[in-house]
Every structure is written in C-alpha cells, then in structure tokens.
Amino acid sequence: MAKGVGIVVVSHSSKIAEGVVELAAQMAPTTSIVAAGGTDEGGIGTSFDKISAALTEAQAGKGVVLLCDLGSAILTAETVVDFLDDAEKALVIIADAPVVEGTVAAAVAAETGGDLAAVAAAARTATGVADAHADEKDLSRAAAVERSAVLINPSGLHARPAAELVKNASTFDASIQLNGVDAKSLLRIMGLGLAKGSSVSIVATGPDAEKAVDALIALIESGFGEV
DSSP: OOOSOEEEEEESSHHHHHHHHHHHHHHOTTSOEEEEESOTTSSSSOOHHHHHHHHHHHOSSSOEEEEESSHHHHHHHHHHHHTSOHHHHTTEEEEOSOHHHHHHHHHHHHHTTOOHHHHHHHHHTOOSSOOTTTTOOOOOTTTOEEEEEEOOSTTOSSSHHHHHHHHHHTTSSSEEEETTEETTOHHHHHHTOOOTTOEEEEEEESTTHHHHHHHHHHHHHHGGGOO
C-alpha cells in the first residue's frame, strides 16, 4: 500500500486522466496516482463526486497533489477542496502545472519520498519544455567525483530509465549533474534527449559523491534492465 504523497489527475476526459495515470505509474509504481476524468455519466466534463472519491483513494496520510487539465476542472477541484474541513484542506494542494509533465514530475518526487510541498513544487517546475541548462551549477572539479559511461539500453534516457536514474540519484546526499543538468530532475534529464550510444558524464560533490557516481554509472552500464 502506498504510504507517501498521493496524486489525483483531473481531466475532462476519462481517457486522458487514465492515460496520464498509466504513464506516471510506469515511473512511480508504489505511489498512489488516481484518475478522476469525465462526468458521472462517462461524458466529457468533470465530476465533483469522482474528484472527491479520488481524493479519498489517493490519501495515505501525507497529503494529495491534484493536477487539472482545463479551467473548469480547476474550479470543480477547488469546490471539492472547499467542502473539506480545515485539517483535510491542509493536506491537499492543487498544483498549477501542465497535467502530463506535472503528473510525471510529481509522481517521481513522491516516489522518492518527497513531502507534500516538494511534490507540488516538482509539478509546478514542469513547464512542458525542459530547459536542459536551467539547473546548471558550477560544481568545483577540484572537489568533485566524475566518471563517464555510454548508454547501451535501447531507449536511452527516456521515461522509465530516466525515472530510475532520478530515483537512485535522489537517495544520495550529494549534488549530482548528468551532462551538466541536475540528475535529480526528471524533466531536465529527459530534456537532454540522450539516446542509445550517447556518452553520459556524472559529476557529484558532497558527502555521498563517490557512492552516488559509482551507483549511477553501474546503473547506466547495466542497461537499466533492458539488455
């Protein structure tokens, strides 16, 4: 049973909501991600009852982040939240984020143990176009651990492999970059568009720098279980 922050996807279309949940679940298999799409009759629109039920299903004591596709979906979600008591409201955040990218980013943040604020923040940073250099930091090479490897898995650093790398990177007390971007940011990693055969450089600083680099290089060289 999921014990972390839950996620609810609110869409005017049940198919869109279910598809986004299916995609995000590939990268966050233990996180509770629930679809609340369409009207009660199965048509295009939103449902107060569906969103309420999804909130209850996704709630595991650490809060729920909602992502909505269009304006009226937000209005319905806000109405649902308005009917909660104060204690319940404190455990719900409606994130202003693109529904697909935001859900994926939030799911990975929840999967790695992020709290409610961190999961909502991850969703909000999902602009839909990952700026590959937005999170660049000047890591001092003198104090850094650095190694390189070549991607051997068929899909490169996309979707599931990228999420697996981010989840692993997030377990270490270290600042980590992969080809110059934050290795703990799924969208930054996917924004690089690294395919099979691409060279990957891992640079880390901090208490766990050496362990982090060794683990991530080993993951890359293993082919993420795809080879």
